Amino acid sequence: MGAKAENTKERIRQEAYRLFADKGFKEVTMTDICKKTGLSRGGLYRYYSSTGEIFSEILSKEYVIADRIRKQESAKAILEDMLWEIKGEIMDKELSLSLAIYEYANLGNGEFFNHIHKNAKKRWISLIRYGMEMKEFKKVNAEQVSELILYYYQGLRMWSRVIPFDKQVAEYYADTIRKMLLM
Amino acid sequence: MGAKAENTKERIRQEAYRLFADKGFKEVTMTDICKKTGLSRGGLYRYYSSTGEIFSEILSKEYVIADRIRKQESAKAILEDMLWEIKGEIMDKELSLSLAIYEYANLGNGEFFNHIHKNAKKRWISLIRYGMEMKEFKKVNAEQVSELILYYYQGLRMWSRVIPFDKQVAEYYADTIRKMLLM
Numbered sequence: 601m602g603a604k605a606e607n608t609k610e611r612i613r614q615e616a617y618r619l620f621a622d623k624g625f626k627e628v629t630m631t632d633i634c635k636k637t638g639l640s641r642g643g644l645y646r647y648y649s650s651t652g653e654i655f656s657e658i659l660s661k662e663y664v665i666a667d668r669i670r671k672q673e674s675a676k677a678i679l680e681d682m683l684w685e686i687k688g689e690i691m692d693k694e695l696s697l698s699l700a701i702y703e704y705a706n707l708g709n710g711e712f713f714n715h716i717h718k719n720a721k722k723r724w725i726s727l728i729r730y731g732m733e734m735k736e737f738k739k740v741n742a743e744q745v746s747e748l749i750l751y752y753y754q755g756l757r758m759w760s761r762v763i764p765f766d767k768q769v770a771e772y773y774a775d776t777i778r779k780m781l782l783m
Numbered sequence: 784m785g786a787k788a789e790n791t792k793e794r795i796r797q798e799a800y801r802l803f804a805d806k807g808f809k810e811v812t813m814t815d816i817c818k819k820t821g822l823s824r825g826g827l828y829r830y831y832s833s834t835g836e837i838f839s840e841i842l843s844k845e846y847v848i849a850d851r852i853r854k855q856e857s858a859k860a861i862l863e864d865m866l867w868e869i870k871g872e873i874m875d876k877e878l879s880l881s882l883a884i885y886e887y888a889n890l891g892n893g894e895f896f897n898h899i900h901k902n903a904k905k906r907w908i909s910l911i912r913y914g915m916e917m918k919e920f921k922k923v924n925a926e927q928v929s930e931l932i933l934y935y936y937q938g939l940r941m942w943s944r945v946i947p948f949d950k951q952v953a954e955y956y957a958d959t960i961r962k963m964l965l966m
Contacts, residue, residue, distance in 0.1 A: 710945065
């Protein structure tokens with residue numbers, strides 16, 4: 601696929617992301633996405649056949665941990681970059697996909713989320729193990745800490761739509777993880 | 784209010800809880816609750832004027848921490864009882880109110896949840912401070928640990944409806960909190 605096509609797909613995902621965050625999964629139609637992107641129906645369907653396909657691509661977007669571990673970067677530096685990105689996400693309540701995730705899962709896509717969750721967990725476990733090997737992280741149960749990182753994040757994402765957050769909330773999150781991992 | 788009336792209210796809340804967990808907030812009507820409880824419309828409206836009133840009473844149900852602190856019970860024993868109760872809730876995915884909470888909040892009840900959340904946090908902070916005074920808990924930032932406890936729990940409650948959980952998930956939760964607090 602050429603660069604232009606990749607750009608168009610990225611633009612579709614970005615606009616669809618906003619729609620899903622705003623309305624949940626069920627209420628967003630391909631027509632909504634046409635309107636938002638300015639694409640014709642034919643233009644949109646050339647890239648994606650359904651809102652489900654777009655939604656799962658958005659969620660599958662990988663963080664690039666594996667690559668940085670391969671380059672032997674500092675585990676602490678990788679962690680700090682992840683936390684920085686996550687803190688931004690926590691404060692950006694308009695872009696929380698919690699409701700859309702909930703609806704999509706309840707339409708019979710549980711297996712898909714199981715897969716997404718397992719991959720996210722695998723990535724965190726690999727970073728934590730790497731940090732322990734490099735003697736940058738404390739000796740912890742990597743699986744247990746990974747679950748804390750993921751579910752605490754999900755709780756924050758959901759509640760960011762329910763109650764007002766101040767910056768402290770995201771700082772506490774990052775700080776809790778630092779305390780658990782860093783010497 | 785007499786004991787019989789209290790019993791009826793408790794029964795209404797229990798049946799409504801199941802309906803909210805199953806269908807979310809918006810789709811549950813007073814008629815549904817009549818059917819489930821076997822009460823007539825007049826019978827139901829004698830106790831509650833709306834589904835919102837029932838829902839907020841369910842959510843306001845307090846844990847009895849303050850009472851046990853007053854009686855100078857062991858902080859560790861109180862914590863263990865709380866964790867035991869929470870572990871049961873985590874595994875009982877059918878009774879997760881996450882979707883209903885989300886919907887109710889988005890109907891303009893954000894202030895109500897802010898209140899619920901603040902109270903829950905206050906209760907945890909009071910237990911943690913008490914445990915530190917009694918030298919049963921480590922010296923921690925009580926507010927920070929309370930947020931971890933609450934949001935990690937909310938993340939688990941939401942995802943319990945999205946992916947399958949094994950018992951390990953709830954054990955990790957309880958164990959993480961123990962490690963943070965107990966000497």
